[in-house]
Amino acid sequence: MVEELGEQSERPLSITDQLTSEYNTVFNNKDLIEPDTIVDEDRIVGRDEQLNRVINIIKPALHGDQPEDMLLRGPSGTGKTLIAGTVATKAIKIGASRDVQMEFVEVNGKHKKSEHEAIHQITHAFERELDLEYTSKTGVSTSSRYDRLFDIVDEYLDFGIVILDELDLLVGDSRNKDEPPAFSDILYKLSRAKRIGKMDSSFTLIVTTNSPNSLMSGLNSRTDSTFNPTEVSFADYNANELREILSHRRDAFYEDALDDDVIPYVAAVAAQGEGDARFAIDLLREAGNIANRREMQTVHKSHVEEAKNQVEKNYVVDVIENVSFQKQVSLFAAAVVNLYGQTELGRSDYLTEMSAPATVAHTLYNWITDHEDIEQRSKHSFLRWMRELDTYEVIELNRKGRGNEMGVFAEYIFHNLSAEAMVETLADKDKRFANVLEDEELLKSVVQTNLKNF
Numbered sequence: 169m170v171e172e173l174g175e176q177s178e179r180p181l182s183i184t185d186q187l188t189s190e191y192n193t194v195f196n197n198k199d200l201i202e203p204d205t206i207v208d209e210d211r212i213v214g215r216d217e218q219l220n221r222v223i224n225i226i227k228p229a230l231h232g233d234q235p236e237d238m239l240l241r242g243p244s245g246t247g248k249t250l251i252a253g254t255v256a257t258k259a260i261k262i263g264a265s266r267d268v269q270m271e272f273v274e275v276n277g278k279h280k281k282s283e284h285e286a287i288h289q290i291t292h293a294f295e296r297e298l299d300l301e302y303t304s305k306t307g308v309s310t311s312s313r314y315d316r317l318f319d320i321v322d323e324y325l326d327f328g329i330v331i332l333d334e335l336d337l338l339v340g341d342s343r344n345k346d347e348p349p350a351f352s353d354i355l356y357k358l359s360r361a362k363r364i365g366k367m368d369s370s371f372t373l374i375v376t377t378n379s380p381n382s383l384m385s386g387l388n389s390r391t392d393s394t395f396n397p398t399e400v401s402f403a404d405y406n407a408n409e410l411r412e413i414l415s416h417r418r419d420a421f422y423e424d425a426l427d428d429d430v431i432p433y434v435a436a437v438a439a440q441g442e443g444d445a446r447f448a449i450d451l452l453r454e455a456g457n458i459a460n461r462r463e464m465q466t467v468h469k470s471h472v473e474e475a476k477n478q479v480e481k482n483y484v485v486d487v488i489e490n491v492s493f494q495k496q497v498s499l500f501a502a503a504v505v506n507l508y509g510q511t512e513l514g515r516s517d518y519l520t521e522m523s524a525p526a527t528v529a530h531t532l533y534n535w536i537t538d539h540e541d542i543e544q545r546s547k548h549s550f551l552r553w554m555r556e557l558d559t560y561e562v563i564e565l566n567r568k569g570r571g572n573e574m575g576v577f578a579e580y581i582f583h584n585l586s587a588e589a590m591v592e593t594l595a596d597k598d599k600r601f602a603n604v605l606e607d608e609e610l611l612k613s614v615v616q617t618n619l620k621n622f
């Protein structure tokens with residue numbers, strides 16, 4: 169049957185005309201403000217002390233001596249990876265000119281779920297850098313992955329640099345509570361291999377973390393005695409420093425494409441938050457994207473204002489997707505209380521429609537773990553994870569009095585990202601969360617009964 173098309177509205181321009189029409193963009197060299205670009209030395213602002221320390225630690229490798237391992241500590245976006253990557257890249261170039269064969273690889277603990285996956289990734293990155301045949305991740309034991317890594321370093325390199333970014337996030341979901349986190353085993357096995365001289369060549373570990381306490385307290389005693397890094401601290405940036413960092417990338421945009429107040433404004437917004445240079449750069453890029461979408465030739469302050477919400481949301485989603493499974497279950501429980509408890513929350517004298525009381529969230533945590541046969545951890549652990557999510561600014565932890573000497577209670581507030589968006593994000597990520605949502609009426613009644621009794 170021939171489909172009746174009916175009367176068609178005139179398309180103003182053909183697809184070809186649209187694709188080939190004039191292309192306007194505010195970006196001259198967008199790469200400069202893309203997330204993973206390692207910029208040249210002359211675009212690094214400040215950080216002289218940290219640069220000097222990292223240089224002095226790496227330098228012995230160029231003379232055949234073993235550098236110490238390093239722990240670069242400090243909040244997100246303060247230049248830890250940038251400094252480590254820039255010094256490593258330069259050292260490799262100098263090494264090549266002196267016949268010292270060096271290579272560096274970087275792996276981020278945030279995106280890795282297990283020790284096996286992380287070691288495979290390191291091995292794979294060396295294989296890629298050295299143009300070697302890739303070996304498979306599956307069907308081989310973790311210890312043979314380590315062996316392959318040590319063989320590569322031994323056979324092809326005088327010296328390897330392994331940057332382990334945000335390593336404290338590599339906890340390893342499938343471990344039970346008595347086992348140390350995955351990062352403890354990784355650090356133990358890598359640093360021990362050097363100690364017992366498993367190879368003729370050697371490597372150094374550069375670990376970066378936002379949370380040195382979680383990292384160091386997660387090490388078991390055997391790791392503690394083999395991994396003794398030199399620590400280098402990175403503080404967050406103030407508005408002036410952020411303005412300088414952004415000004416050094418001004419040429420990412422065409423000459424007249426940025427209003428004069430855009431860079432100072434982006435710097436001020438980022439400084440008010442965490443003093444995070446990544447956030448500042450992301451905000452500037454997103455403001456440019458918005459101007460482009462509107463087909464405007466100049467980025468205005470209003471575009472930054474608009475971009476702010478989007479960038480903040482992306483950050484929260486990124487954290488949620490990458491925290492350990494138990495933290496996700498805890499957050500899911502609290503978000504479910506808020507999402508399905510709106511009626512009760514609205515009626516309450518002490519709570520608001522943006523909150524979820526901690527005790528009810530914990531009851532739901534127990535209910536969800538029973539429902540999906542997930543390992544149930546203590547209330548103490550639940551409260552600790554939620555406190556951590558507060559420090560990552562996923563939720564806000566608030567303590568409130570009920571008045572009339574009825575005591576104080578804790579509540580979680582959802583203002584950066586709605587509880588609904590959190591529930592959706594998690595349900596898309598893991599089918600156990602989607603299962604819990606299947607019987608919506610049951611879930612609602614569990615939440616509401618618990619809120620009534622609160």
Ligand SMILES: Nc1ncnc2c1ncn2[C@@H]1O[C@H](COP(=O)(O)OP(=O)(O)OP(=O)(O)O)[C@@H](O)[C@H]1O
Pocket residue numbers: 202203205206207211212213214215242243244245246247248249250251333334376377378402413445446449
């Ligand atoms: N001093 C600086 N000069 C120029 N650019 C900087 C500086 N510090 C950070 N940046 C830029 O900010 C972004 C984030 O930096 P980087 O990835 O090094 O942060 P980090 O401390 O490793 O963060 P995280 O802990 O989240 O991994 C990168 O684009 C980096 O180039």
